[in-house]
Amino acid sequence: MSMAVGSGGGQNADMNVTPLIDVLLVLIIIFMVINPPQPKGLDALVPQPPPPNAPKNNTPDRTIVVQLIDRGAGQEPGVKINQEDTTWDGLQGRLTDIFKTRAEKVMFVKGDDNVPFADVATVIDIAHAAGVDKVGLITAKIEAGG
Amino acid sequence: MAISKRNEGAKVNSNINVTPMVDVMLVLLIIFMVITPMLQNGVSVDLAQVNNPERMPDAEKEDAMVVSVMRDGTVYFRSDKIPVDQLTQKVKDRLASQQDKRVYVKADARAKFGAVVAVVDNVRSAGVDQLGLLTDQKKTGHGAPPPPPAGGQ
Numbered sequence: 237m238s239m240a241v242g243s244g245g246g247q248n249a250d251m252n253v254t255p256l257i258d259v260l261l262v263l264i265i266i267f268m269v270i271n272p273p274q275p276k277g278l279d280a281l282v283p284q285p286p287p288p289n290a291p292k293n294n295t296p297d298r299t300i301v302v303q304l305i306d307r308g309a310g311q312e313p314g315v316k317i318n319q320e321d322t323t324w325d326g327l328q329g330r331l332t333d334i335f336k337t338r339a340e341k342v343m344f345v346k347g348d349d350n351v352p353f354a355d356v357a358t359v360i361d362i363a364h365a366a367g368v369d370k371v372g373l374i375t376a377k378i379e380a381g382g
Numbered sequence: 383m384a385i386s387k388r389n390e391g392a393k394v395n396s397n398i399n400v401t402p403m404v405d406v407m408l409v410l411l412i413i414f415m416v417i418t419p420m421l422q423n424g425v426s427v428d429l430a431q432v433n434n435p436e437r438m439p440d441a442e443k444e445d446a447m448v449v450s451v452m453r454d455g456t457v458y459f460r461s462d463k464i465p466v467d468q469l470t471q472k473v474k475d476r477l478a479s480q481q482d483k484r485v486y487v488k489a490d491a492r493a494k495f496g497a498v499v500a501v502v503d504n505v506r507s508a509g510v511d512q513l514g515l516l517t518d519q520k521k522t523g524h525g526a527p528p529p530p531p532a533g534g535q
Contacts, residue, residue, distance in 0.1 A: 250397060253400050253401075253404060254400075256404065257400060257403065257404060257407065260404065260407040260408065260411060261407065263411055264407060264410055264411050264414065267411070267414035267415065267418060268414065270418065274437055274439060274442075275437075275438045275439070275441040275442050275486075275516055276435035276436065276437055276438060276516070276517060276518065276519055277435055277436065277438045277441065277486065277514045277515050277516040277517050278432065278435055278436070278514070278515045278517055279436060279512075279513075279514065279515075280512075280513040280514070280515050281511055281512060281513065282502055282505070282506040282510065282511050282512075282513055283511070284506065284509070284511045304495070347495040347499075348495065348496075349494060349495060349496025349499065350494055350495070350496065351494070351495040352491065352492050352493070352494065352495065353430060353451070353489045353490065353491060353492070353493045353494070353495050353497075353498050354430040354431075354491035354492065355495075356495050356498070357430035357432050357489075357491070357515060357517050358430070358432060360432075360515065361432035361433055361434060361435070361517075364434060365433065365434055373499075373502050373513070375499045375502055375503050375506075376499070377503045377506075378503075378506070
């Protein structure tokens with residue numbers, strides 16, 4: 237009956253909702269299609285303390301430690317391979333040279349507390365690019381033997 | 383009766399009533415809008431960008447151990463803020479029932495490495511030796527060594 241009343245004046249009082257539905261459908265499809273981006277990351281190892289009765293067979297002279305030195309806020313940190321100063325640009329080349337002839341591609345990264353994490357991530361990234369399979373993080377506690 | 387209805391042919395309204403459909407659509411839309419940001423594990427941080435990260439599909443699993451380090455050094459285990467020294471216990475508790483023994487560290491690019499080291503120390507005490515440092519893929523530049531990022535603020 238209400239319909240009869242509505243059409244009595246010859247005007248259609250219904251709202252045209254078709255464009256609304258179109259927009260909504262597209263929005264729903266967009267939200268369904270957007271997948272959260274796949275997480276990506278860098279592999280790193282943390283050296284565990286050796287079992288107390290393990291034989292001591294490590295050869296410290298062959299260990300490579302890349303060190304990040306804080307040069308104060310606003311300055312990019314310095315890089316050292318073992319005790320030898322290097323530049324950021326030359327780091328990948330040096331590491332590639334060092335690990336070219338090695339079977340065990342293991343490297344350690346150590347950084348000052350005030351170095352931004354992004355720089356450490358960059359070093360690990362460069363190491364992976366240079367062919368190092370295992371990158372270990374050294375902390376002050378690990379260094380002390382804890 | 384049916385015949386009498388057919389006789390009113392001139393008055394039949396051929397419009398579909400779309401109002402319930404719009405209702406359902408709106409509800410679906412709102413559900414998707416609410417759920418999408420919730421799908422990621424842990425809290426959201428500004429990740430470091432590197433050139434060749436590996437894919438870590440396990441990091442978005444429901445039970446992945448994600449530790450987030452914010453810019454100011456506060457630490458979140460999954461979505462809960464906790465003091466750094468309680469991390470060992472938390473990780474230890476979960477480790478026994480966990481398939482994936484790896485801990486994912488989601489550190490802000492500008493966080494001080496010292497805060498990350500504190501997390502690493504505590505995670506290590508729990509017996510974890512594999513870490514995944516979550517990073518983003520750098521947008522440009524392939525192959526060439528990345529330019530050194532500007533340190534500090």
